[in-house]
Amino acid sequence: MRAPHTVQNLREVVDFRVLPEQRLFSADGYEILAGWTTDIYFIKTREILRAMGLAGTEVVAEVFASKRGVLAGVPEVKNLLAGTGVEVWALPEGEWFGEKEVVLRIHGPYDRFGIYETALLGILASSSGWATAARQCKEAAGNKQVICFGARHVHPAVAPVMERAAVVGGADGASCILGAKLAGQEPVGTLPHAVMLIVGDTLEVxxxxxxxxPAGTPVIVLVDTFKDEAEEAMRVAQALGKDLAAIRLDTPSERGGVTPALVREVRARLDQAGYKHVEIVVSGGLTPERIQLLNQAGADAFGVGSYISGASPIDMTMDLKEVNGKPIAKRGRIPGITPNPRLQRIL
Structure with missing residues (x-):
């Protein structure tokens, strides 16, 4: 793969023009690969090293994490660096890493990859934060499904990245079409309240x-729009019988949200009426703590949005640890390559 043309100097930065009124504000793939999302000091570094004849200096760079988490974003970093000619090692995606553990190592001429430091740190930091939050939700849910519903809480440019990272972290599915496809899955979801309000009756919907x-699509019905949730669940179950796969509870916070007591009541009423096959999907402001309580109450699946999408990035830092084969580091860090047998060659 041929290396993309990247920003070469400060003059190109000055000449670069954007028209905010004619575009979405997110960077596209070309802009990221070209270096337009990098911090300006990496362009200044490129100019200085080239002026001194040092741009091709062989270095080893290591990326480490500020705290424990689940690693995500490795294939995207691989795609970012493909064609640069550098060698790259990384922890396997989806694995836990420890505080200060090296998760990525790069070996090659500095000018080949230095311009990408901003982008690759951002990819790993955000993706790992989302993956870690998803893992926490999945651990709370046990063997029951967790679906990521977080796309509406973030900018659409990063929604697919977030939902793919959630699947890497342990979510069983994602509602964002592109996010699910990037994770090798088909998107998962039911229906919004909008269709209920337009039609005017849950059963008709x-x-x-x-x-x-299409045939084979599980029939999952939202039952909190107009009537008491237990009443609506029974009404729909009686009409659809064995064709009803599940009901979804998404009671708003204005009415107390979905509570363990509500889940227990709905479960009991469905069971008593012979609808034990009907599962209960819950969503709305879920956290690992709430998932655990609702799981114990009888919920069968969990749609999680803002807990995953709002997860803080896990700070990642890149340090040069060798220059021309000699161990080096800034003050406070140990010079030389940090041993980590878990790293695997990816480029």
């Missing part, structure tokens, strides 16, 4: 869902 969706 449920019957239309059954008629309209």
């Amino acid at each position: 449920a019957l239309a869902y059954q008629r309209t969706m």
